[in-house]
Amino acid sequence: MATRKCAFVQAINEALFQAMERDPNVIVLGEDVAGGAGQKEDAWGGVMGATKGLIGRFGAQRVIDTPISETGLVGMAVGAATTGLRPVAELMFMDFIGVCLDQLLNQAAKLRYMFGGKAKVPLVVRTMIGAGLRAAAQHSQTLYPMTTAIPGLKTVVPSNPYDAKGLLLAAIADDDPVIFCEPKSLYTMTGEVPEEFYTVPLGKAAVARAGGSVTIVACGKMVETSLAAAKSLAAEGIDAEIIDLRSLSPLDEDSVLASLGKTGYLVVVDEAPPRCGIAADISALAADKGFDLLRGPIRRVTSPHAPVPFSPVLEDAYIPTPARVVEAVHSALES
Amino acid sequence: MELSRERLLDTYRTMRTIRSFEQTLNELSQAGRVPGFLHLYAGEEAVAAGVCATLGADDYVTSTHRGHGHSIAKGVDLNAMMAEIFGKRSGVCKGKGGSMHIADLGKGMLGANGIVGGGIPLAIGAALSAKVRKTGSVAVAFFGDGATNQGAFHESVNIASILKLPVVFVIENNGYGEATPVAYHVNIPDLAARAVSYGIPGVVVEGMDFFDVFDKARAAVERARRGEGPTLMECKTYRYFGHYVGDPLTYRTKEEGEKVRATRDPLDAFEKRVVSSGKVTTSELRAADDQVARAIAEAVKFAEASPAPELADLLTDVYVQYSA
Numbered sequence: 001m002a003t004r005k006c007a008f009v010q011a012i013n014e015a016l017f018q019a020m021e022r023d024p025n026v027i028v029l030g031e032d033v034a035g036g037a038g039q040k041e042d043a044w045g046g047v048m049g050a051t052k053g054l055i056g057r058f059g060a061q062r063v064i065d066t067p068i069s070e071t072g073l074v075g076m077a078v079g080a081a082t083t084g085l086r087p088v089a090e091l092m093f094m095d096f097i098g099v100c101l102d103q104l105l106n107q108a109a110k111l112r113y114m115f116g117g118k119a120k121v122p123l124v125v126r127t128m129i130g131a132g133l134r135a136a137a138q139h140s141q142t143l144y145p146m147t148t149a150i151p152g153l154k155t156v157v158p159s160n161p162y163d164a165k166g167l168l169l170a171a172i173a174d175d176d177p178v179i180f181c182e183p184k185s186l187y188t189m190t191g192e193v194p195e196e197f198y199t200v201p202l203g204k205a206a207v208a209r210a211g212g213s214v215t216i217v218a219c220g221k222m223v224e225t226s227l228a229a230a231k232s233l234a235a236e237g238i239d240a241e242i243i244d245l246r247s248l249s250p251l252d253e254d255s256v257l258a259s260l261g262k263t264g265y266l267v268v269v270d271e272a273p274p275r276c277g278i279a280a281d282i283s284a285l286a287a288d289k290g291f292d293l294l295r296g297p298i299r300r301v302t303s304p305h306a307p308v309p310f311s312p313v314l315e316d317a318y319i320p321t322p323a324r325v326v327e328a329v330h331s332a333l334e335s
Numbered sequence: 336m337e338l339s340r341e342r343l344l345d346t347y348r349t350m351r352t353i354r355s356f357e358q359t360l361n362e363l364s365q366a367g368r369v370p371g372f373l374h375l376y377a378g379e380e381a382v383a384a385g386v387c388a389t390l391g392a393d394d395y396v397t398s399t400h401r402g403h404g405h406s407i408a409k410g411v412d413l414n415a416m417m418a419e420i421f422g423k424r425s426g427v428c429k430g431k432g433g434s435m436h437i438a439d440l441g442k443g444m445l446g447a448n449g450i451v452g453g454g455i456p457l458a459i460g461a462a463l464s465a466k467v468r469k470t471g472s473v474a475v476a477f478f479g480d481g482a483t484n485q486g487a488f489h490e491s492v493n494i495a496s497i498l499k500l501p502v503v504f505v506i507e508n509n510g511y512g513e514a515t516p517v518a519y520h521v522n523i524p525d526l527a528a529r530a531v532s533y534g535i536p537g538v539v540v541e542g543m544d545f546f547d548v549f550d551k552a553r554a555a556v557e558r559a560r561r562g563e564g565p566t567l568m569e570c571k572t573y574r575y576f577g578h579y580v581g582d583p584l585t586y587r588t589k590e591e592g593e594k595v596r597a598t599r600d601p602l603d604a605f606e607k608r609v610v611s612s613g614k615v616t617t618s619e620l621r622a623a624d625d626q627v628a629r630a631i632a633e634a635v636k637f638a639e640a641s642p643a644p645e646l647a648d649l650l651t652d653v654y655v656q657y658s659a
Contacts, residue, residue: 079457079461
C-alpha cells in the first residue's frame with residue numbers, strides 16, 4: 001500500500017471520505033461538522049477540521065449540521081442507524097456526553113438486546129477526549145471508562161494516525177454502536193498512513209513496542225507517553241513491552257495476558273482517573289486471570305481523582321508523564 | 336364518512352382489541368400471573384387507531400411505556416406481544432424486553448420506551464433515514480404530556496422543523512404525567528401551542544374521537560410525506576387505569592373517570608357514529624367483539640403455554656459481533 005506522512009486529524013478526515021464514498025448510507029452529523037449554515041463549502045468542517053470538505057463532496061443531505069442539541073442529534077443518529085443508515089455522529093467533546101447520555105445508555109446500547117436481536121444499531125459517535133490543550137475541566141476529561149462499562153456499546157481509542165483511520169473505517173463498517181474516542185492532543189501527530197481503504201479490527205490490541213522486561217498497557221495518548229518512557233528505560237537496560245489496547249470494548253484480554261506471560265511484570269497507564277478506570281480494569285484482569293504469571297506487584301499510573309485543571313502548571317501535573325511511567329516500572333521491578 | 340365498511344370494522348376491531356388486551360392484562364396482573372410493571376392504554380384507543388390508520392406498513396412509529404396500543408394498531412402479532420409481556424421465549428423480543436420494550440421493526444414499530452421522551456429522537460432519526468434513503472416513509476412519535484417537558488422533545492421538534500423531516504409528533508395528553516396533573520406541570524392550556532416555538536403547525540385533537548384523530552393525522556402525515564415538515568398534534572385523551580397496574584389513583588376522583596367513560600368513551604362514540612351512518616350494524620360489531628375476545632384468550636393461552644427463555648439467551652443479542 002502506498003503510504004505517506006499524514007496527521008491524525010487528516011487520517012480521520014480521510015476515513016470519513018472513504019467511508020462515505022463506498023457506502024451511500026453513511027452520513028455525518030453534528031454541530032458545525034460543516035459550519036456556516038449549509039453553504040456549499042464548509043466554513044469550519046468541524047471544530048478541529050476533522051470533517052472538512054465533506055459537505056462540498058457529499059452535500060447537505062449527508063453532511064448535516066445540527067443545532068447545539070446533543071440529545072437530539074445523537075438520538076436522531078440512533079434512530080437513523082436502526083432504520084438503515086450508518087450515521088457517524090460527532091459529539092464534539094466527550095464531556096458533553098452528560099447532555100445526551102440517555103440516548104447512548106438506554107437507547108443505542110440496549111435496543112438490540114431489549115428487542116431480542118431484532119434491531120441493529122450501526123452507529124459511530126466520534127468524540128474528542130483528553131487533557132493537554134488548556135481547555136479546562138469541561139472540555140478535557142477522559143471518559144472512556146464510562147462507555148466501556150455499558151454493555152451494548154463498543155469503545156475504541158486510537159493512539160496514532162494509522163490506527164485512527166483503520167479503526168474508524170472498521171467502526172463505521174461495524175454493525176454495533178461504537179464510541180470512537182479521539183485524543184485531541186494527538187490531532188497534530190503525524191505518521192505513515194496508507195492512501196487506500198483499510199481497516200484495523202476492533203477488539204484487537206497492538207504491540208506498540210516489543211520487549212521482555214515489563215509489560216506496559218496503555219491506550220490513546222498514553223501510548224506515546226509510554227513509548228517515551230520505554231526509550232529512557234532502554235537506556236538503563238529495561239526492555240519494556242507496550243500493549244496498545246486500541247479497543248477498550250471489546251477488550252483483547254489475550255494480548256495482555258500473553259505479554260504478561262512473557263514479562264511477569266505489569267504497569268498500566270491510563271489518562272482517566274484511578275477509580276473504576278481502565279487501569280483498574282486491566283489490573284483486575286491480571287490479578288484474576290493472570291495471577292500466576294505475575295512476578296511482582298501491579299503498578300498503575302493514572303491522572304488523580306480530580307477534574308482537569310486549567311492552569312498549565314496544574315494541567316501538566318495532572319496528566320501522566322513518561323517520568324511517572326519510568327518510576328512505576330522501577331517500583332514494579334524492585335518490589 | 337368516507338372510510339369503507341371493511342376499514343371501519345378493522346378500526347373497531349383494533350380499538351376493541353386494545354381495550355380487551357388491557358382489561359385482560361389488568362386482571363392477569365392483579366392475579367399475579369404476569370411479572371413486572373404494566374402501563375395500560377385503555378381509554379386512549381382512538382389515538383393509536385386513528386393515527387396508525389393513516390400509516391402504511393413502511394411507516395415508522397416510536398412509542399412509550401404505555402405502548403401496547405401502538406403495537407396493536409401497527410399490527411404486531413397479539414400472541415407474540417402477550418408472550419413478551421409474560422417474559423416467554425416466543426415473545427416478540429424473546430422475552431428480553433417485556434411490556435415496556437415491545438418492538439417489531441418489520442412492522443415499523445421501533446419500540447416502546449421506558450424513558451419518558453426517549454423515543455422522540457429515535458423517530459426523527461427514522462424520518463431522517465427515510466429522507467436520506469428517499470423511501471417516502473413517514474415516522475410518528477407517540478408520547479405523553481409529561482414528555483413535552485423533556486429536552487429530548489424540544490430538541491427533536493426543533494431539529495425536525497429546520498431539516499423538514501417527514502415526522503409527526505403526537506402528544507397523548509391524558510391529563511396526568513404519572514400522578515401530576517397537566518395543569519400543574521405546564522403553564523399553558525394547550526400543549527399544541529408549543530409548536531409555535533418551532534414554526535410548525537400545532538393541532539388540538541379530540542383524542543377520544545377516532546374520526547377527529549384520523550382526519551388530523553392524515554393531514555399531518557400527508558404534509559410530512561410531501562416534504563413540508565413536521566406537525567405537532569395534541570390529542571386530548573384519558574387513561575382509564577392508573578399510571579401503572581396497582582396505582583392507587585389517589586390523585587384523581589373516581590367520578591372523573593366515570594364521567595369520561597360515560598360521556599367520551601372512544602369505542603362508544605365510534606359505535607354510535609358508524610351504526611347511525613348505516614355502514615356497519617350493531618350485530619357486526621358484537622361479532623367483532625366475540626372475535627376479539629377469542630383472539631385475546633388464544634394469546635393468553637399461547638403465552639402461558641410458551642416456554643421460558645433458555646439461560647443461554649442471557650448473553651445473546653448484546654452485540655451483533657463481539658470478537659476480533
